[in-house]
Amino acid sequence: MAADLDPRVALLLDKMACTELVHRLARGIDRCDADLVRAVFHPDATDDHGMYQGTAADFVPWVMEVLAGMRRTQHAIGNVLIEVEGDKAQGEAYFIAHHHIPGEGGDTFMVAAGRYLDRFERRGGEWRISHRHAVYDWSTAAPSTDMWDRANMPGYAFGARGHADPSYTHFTGA
Amino acid sequence: MSMVRPEELADRLAIMDVLNRYARGIDRCDLAVLHSVWWPEAVADYGTGEVNAMAWSDGVVPALAAMRRTQHFLGNMLIDIEGDTATAETYCRAWHEVDSPDGPQEMEVGGRYLDRLERRGYEWRLLHRRYVLDWSRNGPSTAQWDGPLYGTLTRHGKRMPEDPLYTGD
Numbered sequence: 574m575a576a577d578l579d580p581r582v583a584l585l586l587d588k589m590a591c592t593e594l595v596h597r598l599a600r601g602i603d604r605c606d607a608d609l610v611r612a613v614f615h616p617d618a619t620d621d622h623g624m625y626q627g628t629a630a631d632f633v634p635w636v637m638e639v640l641a642g643m644r645r646t647q648h649a650i651g652n653v654l655i656e657v658e659g660d661k662a663q664g665e666a667y668f669i670a671h672h673h674i675p676g677e678g679g680d681t682f683m684v685a686a687g688r689y690l691d692r693f694e695r696r697g698g699e700w701r702i703s704h705r706h707a708v709y710d711w712s713t714a715a716p717s718t719d720m721w722d723r724a725n726m727p728g729y730a731f732g733a734r735g736h737a738d739p740s741y742t743h744f745t746g747a
Numbered sequence: 748m749s750m751v752r753p754e755e756l757a758d759r760l761a762i763m764d765v766l767n768r769y770a771r772g773i774d775r776c777d778l779a780v781l782h783s784v785w786w787p788e789a790v791a792d793y794g795t796g797e798v799n800a801m802a803w804s805d806g807v808v809p810a811l812a813a814m815r816r817t818q819h820f821l822g823n824m825l826i827d828i829e830g831d832t833a834t835a836e837t838y839c840r841a842w843h844e845v846d847s848p849d850g851p852q853e854m855e856v857g858g859r860y861l862d863r864l865e866r867r868g869y870e871w872r873l874l875h876r877r878y879v880l881d882w883s884r885n886g887p888s889t890a891q892w893d894g895p896l897y898g899t900l901t902r903h904g905k906r907m908p909e910d911p912l913y914t915g916d
Binding site for chain 1: 795796827857859861877885
């Protein structure tokens with residue numbers, strides 16, 4: 574970080590960088606993109622999702638397997654509070670996570686909401702997540718009422734997993 | 748996707764304002780606000796083909812006004828800036844309450860806006876918007892605005908010009 578920055582501007586930039594990591598992680602999860610997920614963590618980062626506790630490196634294949642059992646997800650991030658102290662920061666990010674889960678009697682639409690308590694660290698000028706702690710606040714579930722016939726709605730863009738999602742060509746300008 | 752560069756700070760905040768202002772225009776059915784987010788030749792594609800965004804706005808406001816109420820709740824914003832152009836992805840959870848022969852219905856849509864924006868002078872506006880559908884939820888309205896708790900929440904959102912945003916009430 575340039576030393577001549579107004580400290581208020583520097584703080585704003587640090588908070589923005591941390592918030593961006595939270596948003597990028599949500600994108601990585603929703604697109605089931607292991608590379609995107611890995612890229613937001615430091616190599617020695619850890620993760621505590623309750624049902625998973627361990628390294629972030631091992632979290633990636635674990636979460637990809639969990640996601641494979643779902644049809645689609647959207648992790649919407651709301652309130653984000655970041656407290657910066659030098660090269661470390663603590664974050665609290667509210668999330669509402671939407672999941673379509675296939676079942677024998679049809680899909681279930683499960684919504685889980687909570688907060689990501691993140692620790693961020695700046696190393697070599699770059700902020701990344703060093704620890705993610707997921708806290709669950711509420712959930713609600715009901716049979717899916719999604720009515721879109723995705724195969725027969727040409728023209729409409731639907732979310733997808735992996736590079737089939739329109740966001741990839743969007744960001745690369747392809 | 749790059750990290751935040753110091754020289755981009757004002758641009759990023761201005762872009763976030765444009766994205767948020769769109770939701771205000773839509774939810775308040777405020778055509779002037781909605782027009783202000785697009786460059787004149789901007790293109791919008793909500794699934795039925797690419798159309799001029801100004802003309803799309805003219806058509807969508809009466810359609811929204813025919814609904815009981817809407818809320819476009821924006822979340823995650825990923826913004827890439829390169830000079831005078833920007834590429835963005837914004838999560839949206841859009842809530843609609845509409846009348847039907849069976850009574851009021853709730854329609855909720857989870858989606859994303861894939862945007863290209865351009866800066867002209869000091870102003871950022873949208874040049875291209877593509878809407879991506881992720882999930883939806885539909886059913887009879889369960890809205891409850893009476894009783895000891897909800898009944899005290901009397902300041903309800905409305906459309907332009909009755910909303911408290913305009914009246915100050």
